[in-house]
Amino acid sequence: MVVMIVGFLTVLIQGSTHAGGFHNVLQQSTNGSRLHIFDFDVDPLRRHTFWTITVGGTFTWLGIYGVNQSTIQRCISCKTEKHAKLALYFNLLGLWIILVCAVFCGLIMYSHFKDCDPWTSGIISAPDQLMPYFVMEIFATMPGLPGLFVACAFSGTLSTVAASINALATVTFEDFVKSCFPHLSDKLSTWISKGLCLLFGVMCTSMAVAASVMGGVVQASLSIHGMCGGPMLGLFSLGIVFPFVNWKGALGGLLTGITLSFWVAIGAFIYPAPASKTWPLPLSTDQCIKSNVTATGPPVLSSRPGIADTWYSISYLYYSAVGCLGCIAAGVIISLIT
Numbered sequence: 001m002v003v004m005i006v007g008f009l010t011v012l013i014q015g016s017t018h019a020g021g022f023h024n025v026l027q028q029s030t031n032g033s034r035l036h037i038f039d040f041d042v043d044p045l046r047r048h049t050f051w052t053i054t055v056g057g058t059f060t061w062l063g064i065y066g067v068n069q070s071t072i073q074r075c076i077s078c079k080t081e082k083h084a085k086l087a088l089y090f091n092l093l094g095l096w097i098i099l100v101c102a103v104f105c106g107l108i109m110y111s112h113f114k115d116c117d118p119w120t121s122g123i124i125s126a127p128d129q130l131m132p133y134f135v136m137e138i139f140a141t142m143p144g145l146p147g148l149f150v151a152c153a154f155s156g157t158l159s160t161v162a163a164s165i166n167a168l169a170t171v172t173f174e175d176f177v178k179s180c181f182p183h184l185s186d187k188l189s190t191w192i193s194k195g196l197c198l199l200f201g202v203m204c205t206s207m208a209v210a211a212s213v214m215g216g217v218v219q220a221s222l223s224i225h226g227m228c229g230g231p232m233l234g235l236f237s238l239g240i241v242f243p244f245v246n247w248k249g250a251l252g253g254l255l256t257g258i259t260l261s262f263w264v265a266i267g268a269f270i271y272p273a274p275a276s277k278t279w280p281l282p283l284s285t286d287q288c289i290k291s292n293v294t295a296t297g298p299p300v301l302s303s304r305p306g307i308a309d310t311w312y313s314i315s316y317l318y319y320s321a322v323g324c325l326g327c328i329a330a331g332v333i334i335s336l337i338t
Contacts, residue, residue: 001094007152008101010145014138015108025104025111033281034110045277045313056317059324060222063229067236070160070167109134117283128217161204169196223316227265230323231257237324238331245335253331261323264314271308 019025029035039049046052065071065088078084109130118124124133132149139145173193178184184192207224234257238245245253272278314322 001155003148003155004152005094005097005101007149007155008098008105010148011135011138012101012104012108014142014145015105015112015134018138019108019111022104025107028111028114029107032110032114034107044315044318045273045310047273047278047315048317052315052317056315056319056321059230059233059320060226060317063225063233063320063324067232068229069171070163073167073170074163105131112137113283115284115287117285117288120283121285121288123288165197165200165204168200169193172196172200219316223265223268223319226316226319226321226323227258227261228323230261230320231327233320234324234327234331237328242328242332242335245331246338248338249331249333249335252334253327253329256330257323257327260326261319264311264322265316265319267308267312268314268316271304271312273313274309277313 016022016025019028026035037050039046040051041049042051043049044052075084075087078087112134113130118133119127119130124130135146135149139149170193173189173196177192177196178189231254235250235254238250238253
């Protein structure tokens with residue numbers, strides 16, 4: 001956490017200095033319509049509005065902090081319930097600090113690149129390369145400091161991945177391996193758990209490669225979480241809010257939620273949403289070196305089914321809500337029928 005915050009603060013201080021101060025950054029961001037926060041458009045096809053972030057974000061964060069195995073496993077490891085609550089409060093504080101730093105880094109990058117966008121001009125090939133490219137530019141005369149940013153990125157990534165892999169291995173061993181082979185020795189159990197960690201590590205690495213073609217890293221991670229975490233949140237909600245739900249309803253609801261969330265996410269991957277809903281705000285390349293500028297525009301859409309511009313174009317922030325609500329609705333109906 002400390003390494004991550006120090007890395008962010010270093011980028012913020014140096015970046016704001018290059019941009020002429022925070023006041024200048026905010027002024028340029030306002031002029032470029034980058035601070036239009038209260039967009040109350042209810043269209044669920046828009047990528048980012050007040051409603052997609054608040055409503056979709058509520059389901060997403062409930063899934064992460066309410067039913068996610070790695071989070072619950074960390075809370076259970078605390079000595080008392082009070083310690084678990086304190087840990088979550090400290091986590092919330094750290095999360096807010098990191099999010100605020102990330103937002104200001106984005107505004108500073110816009111101020112720095114407002115007249116020559118490296119993505120539009122073809123200098124970089126993906127939006128996820130903007131931050132590393134920005135760091136290399138502002139720290140070009142300071143050897144060693146770009147490494148602090150690398151440490152910052154790896155600190156955030158490795159802690160989350162390690163906890164997730166450990167959680168996957170633990171659940172698999174306890175619910176499947178131990179159920180089938182209850183008399184395993186402690187030594188063999190340890191080796192099996194380590195093997196499962198290795199297996200899931202390889203799978204996570206493969207998923208990272210696949211995520212590279214699913215858009216930005218944030219969108220890919222939230223999409224994948226929505227596909228899996230949404231139905232899981234719905235399953236737990238059935239047990240908490242609707243005690244009359246039976247096992248048939250729970251199973252049917254879970255399968256329905258998974259089907260709906262995977263359907264919309266995979267459909268969106270095959271048939272991307274129209275550029276009018278997803279293409280970012282305009283960026284300038286007026287001051288770029290002309291030899292580096294390449295024409296970049298909205299992707300050309302081939303023949304598309306009618307559902308591609310409606311169901312498949314829903315904001316990725318709603319995937320978790322789709323899976324959760326689908327699971328709850330199907331679970332309640334099936335339980336009432338059976």
